[in-house]
């Protein structure tokens with residue numbers, strides 16, 4: 001399926017208008033991709049899970065030319081920790097549900113870097129250090145393999161990702177070898193790719209090999225088609241999506257997506273806003289345009305009244321607590337100058353349609369309208385002398 005050209009933020013008066021147009025277009029793309037997606041789900045027995053950084057310079061579905069909404073993507077800065085109560089529970093139950101439904105799961109744990117400028121455009125969560133990022137991934141792999149040991153239906157792999165070219169870097173199961181997709185030749189044959197994958201991932205089933213070969217060949221196609229051989233390299237993001245879903249605006253160099261998967265719900269939000277501040281200071285984004293914080297709650301049952309209303313509260317909480325973290329915490333003063341240009345947009349994401357529902361009334365609701373908003377805790381929560389919170 002062909003990806004539609006996404007709206008260009010420079011063609012809109014406000015970033016918010018751009019975001020709403022992007023959501024609308026995403027919904028259309030999603031609807032148009034319905035049969036492709038159904039076909040994929042019906043005949044493709046491997047569900048792909050992609051654990052990627054929040055970095056706005058990569059988009060796995062795009063670089064593998066996949067129908068929108070086919071990959072289960074989890075976005076956060078740096079490492080995912082399966083020991084984390086919320087994230088660990090979520091991922092394990094998502095994988096289990098999809099294995100029961102589809103048969104197999106491929107869990108891709110990714111790290112990203114920039115071959116053009118590794119010093120400044122690698123993963124910020126690892127201090128732009130590629131070695132540190134690979135070590136971080138090894139820790140993730142160890143956790144995943146501990147969880148899914150003996151489960152042949154779940155294959156866990158580590159794939160690096162050069163954000164300049166969208167070039168995937170496959171790391172062998174034992175960690176001893178690595179190959180860029182671009183090194184496989186201009187137009188590699190499926191047989192040669194499958195042979196390499198079998199050698200790299202001895203525990204993969206035939207179904208996994210077939211699935212990975214498909215992804216690799218599509219990525220090879222993407223690299224081949226890339227104009228000038230390089231996609232926009234530098235950071236120019238001006239939007240942070242905080243919460244789950246809201247992928248309509250997640251495009252290369254436009255937005256960060258900060259899923260609530262960390263033990264510390266807000267630190268990745270601070271990282272994302274910090275990069276946006278650098279973008280402004282370096283003149284990479286227009287200083288007279290507002291930046292946007294989108295807080296999104298995933299609505300899994302749109303006809304369940306209490307659930308829908310709880311989602312509304314959740315999006316409001318993300319906004320309230322996120323702003324409190326960014327601008328209310330003593331250590332956050334370095335971000336204070338962003339306050340003037342920051343706009344917010346909150347809403348619920350329809351998990352079935354992948355559509356960010358722009359309920360205008362909801363968006364216009366200010367924090368004071370939330371029930372008992374004045375009682376919400378101030379950030380940070382008080383610490384006791386030894387640095388631990390009283391309830392730890």
Ligand SMILES: [Zn+2]
Nearest residue numbers: 053055123124
């Ligand atoms: Zn990163």
